[in-house]
Amino acid sequence: MAVTRLPASAAGIGRAGAALAAGELVAFPTETVYGLGADGTNPRAVANIYLVKGRPPDNPLILHVVDAAAAQEVARVWPDDARRLADRLWPGPLTLVVPARPTVPRVVRGGLDTVAVRCPSHPLARRLLAAAGLPVAAPSANRSGQPSPTTADAVARALGGADVPDVGVWLVDGGPSPIGVESTVVDVSRARPVLLRPGGLSREAIEQVVGPLDSPGAGEPARSPGMRYRHYAPDRPLVLLAMDPEAAVQALRQRPAAQTGLLAERRVVEALDWPAAVSLGDSPSDAAAVLFEGLLTLDRWPGLDRLVAVWNNREGVGWAVMNRLERAAAEVMRA
Numbered sequence: 001m002a003v004t005r006l007p008a009s010a011a012g013i014g015r016a017g018a019a020l021a022a023g024e025l026v027a028f029p030t031e032t033v034y035g036l037g038a039d040g041t042n043p044r045a046v047a048n049i050y051l052v053k054g055r056p057p058d059n060p061l062i063l064h065v066v067d068a069a070a071a072q073e074v075a076r077v078w079p080d081d082a083r084r085l086a087d088r089l090w091p092g093p094l095t096l097v098v099p100a101r102p103t104v105p106r107v108v109r110g111g112l113d114t115v116a117v118r119c120p121s122h123p124l125a126r127r128l129l130a131a132a133g134l135p136v137a138a139p140s141a142n143r144s145g146q147p148s149p150t151t152a153d154a155v156a157r158a159l160g161g162a163d164v165p166d167v168g169v170w171l172v173d174g175g176p177s178p179i180g181v182e183s184t185v186v187d188v189s190r191a192r193p194v195l196l197r198p199g200g201l202s203r204e205a206i207e208q209v210v211g212p213l214d215s216p217g218a219g220e221p222a223r224s225p226g227m228r229y230r231h232y233a234p235d236r237p238l239v240l241l242a243m244d245p246e247a248a249v250q251a252l253r254q255r256p257a258a259q260t261g262l263l264a265e266r267r268v269v270e271a272l273d274w275p276a277a278v279s280l281g282d283s284p285s286d287a288a289a290v291l292f293e294g295l296l297t298l299d300r301w302p303g304l305d306r307l308v309a310v311w312n313n314r315e316g317v318g319w320a321v322m323n324r325l326e327r328a329a330a331e332v333m334r335a
């Protein structure tokens, strides 16, 4: 599939906005990860997203909007919790699931009667949404099941190989996405708000606005279709050591380092003499920012046949890092 880069200039953004309005696909940076966007009012354009990603048709998409007023144009009702959260936390890495207007194409909603809406804070995403003048349906710009891309190069590598000769993608290069994990998804369509996916905005920040969040009930997988699927997985099998740094260093000293790629906090990497290692830095926000790029880098590293990640911190955005690694891992070892 052809991927054509556009600069993050006024001309580039103008070209990308016109392409969206014409029903074409545009990959663009957001503060969380890169998205693969299409006109969210055009079912044929949106269908191409599923084709390019190889995404299951029952996994709905997020509509990206420029502000809360634009979100209300796709929502059948705008619940009080949506109003409070949008007032306080938009633009930012928070997606709200609300009742959908029947005019929202079924292909966007994955057949549900709700729709997910998010108002991104990344300046290029905001300029693109303004230029397009449309709600933009956009999942992360990876092939389904793989780690999400946080750079334009990662998007080009992920989508360039897709075997979809009739569809092209424009790619706005805006540098690395600063947060590095996807938005937090909260369902506000029912009586009590439910946290469907941990992400770039901490649970605490949301609970300060609307009080305690529920978790999805057991046996309610349809409330969060995306959480059903294996996701974020590199090609090489990943083992997650869900243990503290000291315990992980002990465990890793017993293992052969050859052919194994390591993704861990800086202090773990520095305590070991590991030939193929990527540092997750010193804090949960550092780790979120490097996580997907680190997995993709190790997955391309010559001569490796397996990966090991060390993480055991659910504070703030650390919860989202833990969630992504647990879902990416073929095996989780706990201390």
Ligand code: TXA
Pocket (backbone or CB within 6 Å): 030, 032, 033, 034, 035, 036, 059, 060, 061, 062, 093, 095, 097, 109, 112, 114, 115, 116, 118, 138, 139, 140, 141, 181, 182, 183, 184, 185, 196, 197, 222, 223, 224, 225, 226, 227
């Ligand atoms: O940060 C993000 O959210 C990125 C950037 C590009 O904005 N987008 C993203 O999209 O992560 P995607 O498609 O990879 O993940 C969307 C998640 C999935 O878990 C999906 O199941 C859920 O949102 N979702 C979408 N619509 C929903 C709905 N109506 N009800 C429940 N969950 C929904």
Ligand code: MG
Pocket (backbone or CB within 6 Å): 139, 140, 148
């Ligand atoms: Mg995704």
